[in-house]
Amino acid sequence: MVGFGNSGGEIAIDLFEHGAKPSIAVRSAVNVIPRELFGIPLLSIGIALNIMPAWMADAMNAPILRAVIGDITKYGLRKLPYGPATQIQNDKHIPLIDVGTMKLIRQEHITVYSGVEEFRENGVKFTGEKEAEFDAVILATGYRPRVNAFLNETKVYDENGTPESSGREASVPGLYFCGYYVSPTGMLREIAIEAKQISAAIAKKD
Numbered sequence: 095m096v097g098f099g100n101s102g103g104e105i106a107i108d109l110f111e112h113g114a115k116p117s118i119a120v121r122s123a124v125n126v127i128p129r130e131l132f133g134i135p136l137l138s139i140g141i142a143l144n145i146m147p148a149w150m151a152d153a154m155n156a157p158i159l160r161a162v163i164g165d166i167t168k169y170g171l172r173k174l175p176y177g178p179a180t181q182i183q184n185d186k187h188i189p190l191i192d193v194g195t196m197k198l199i200r201q202e203h204i205t206v207y208s209g210v211e212e213f214r215e216n217g218v219k220f221t222g223e224k225e226a227e228f229d230a231v232i233l234a235t236g237y238r239p240r241v242n243a244f245l246n247e248t249k250v251y252d253e254n255g256t257p258e259s260s261g262r263e264a265s266v267p268g269l270y271f272c273g274y275y276v277s278p279t280g281m282l283r284e285i286a287i288e289a290k291q292i293s294a295a296i297a298k299k300d
Contacts, residue, residue, distance in 0.1 A: 095256030102234030121209030125189035152177025170206035
């Protein structure tokens, strides 16, 4: 498995539960958060803390995350120097929402490797000179919006092809984007909110 996002983490669990011996190649430093704290879904906590600056929310959550998740560097992972709220705000990336991946890593059912340096005929060479053989490689490396690949309106997206607006009318009249804002309160929730906002805006025009 290449990638330590939520898809990669959950696919690794599925592979283990079906008898495989999965490994994960993790190139970058990461944040890991639990799915829930004390029975409360973390996204609900995120909604409550969303009124705070990201650095403040991270400062409040740091002791709890250390207690619940522990020291991820013990297992070959590198910790980002800032917390998950700052990661979402600045990097536009959702941290790993742990639904059991870390437990399997601790129990050595999932092996963590560094980033991939080279694919070989029967395996992979990782950074740091380690090599291992695998039956299959799954690329769970995420994606970029890249709307610039099909849309020529250059003023509506940034240099990476990510729309500058989401949930409201773009600078081009009649053009709307939905689901491009990486939200700390949950992407599906945010998409539902944006869809209603867009529908209301279109209805108002009519």
